[in-house]
Amino acid sequence: MKITVTDVEHVALLSRLELSGPDKENYTRSLNAILEYMELLNRVDTSDVEPTAHVLPLKNVYREDEPKPCIDKIIALSNAPDQEKGCFRVPRII
Numbered sequence: 001m002k003i004t005v006t007d008v009e010h011v012a013l014l015s016r017l018e019l020s021g022p023d024k025e026n027y028t029r030s031l032n033a034i035l036e037y038m039e040l041l042n043r044v045d046t047s048d049v050e051p052t053a054h055v056l057p058l059k060n061v062y063r064e065d066e067p068k069p070c071i072d073k074i075i076a077l078s079n080a081p082d083q084e085k086g087c088f089r090v091p092r093i094i
Contacts, residue, residue: 003031 008027012019019027073086082089 001035003028003035007031 005024005028008019008024008031012024077083077086077088080088
């Protein structure tokens, strides 16, 4: 499958991009080079390769939940730009 200048112009129109003549030619060449490489990859024999979700056998490593002391309320509120009744005061969203 080859990309034509018309295809690049169509995608540029959909993307709301203005491309000059040389840019259209450059993108056409670049996209065709990418498609040629993808075609090369499609020809690689992968029949003996087992499908995987990741190349390494990774597992999630979780740390133990350990209770730790909380930060003091006065220290937490010391940098607050606005506070009220011992809580952060933020602008109304709704």
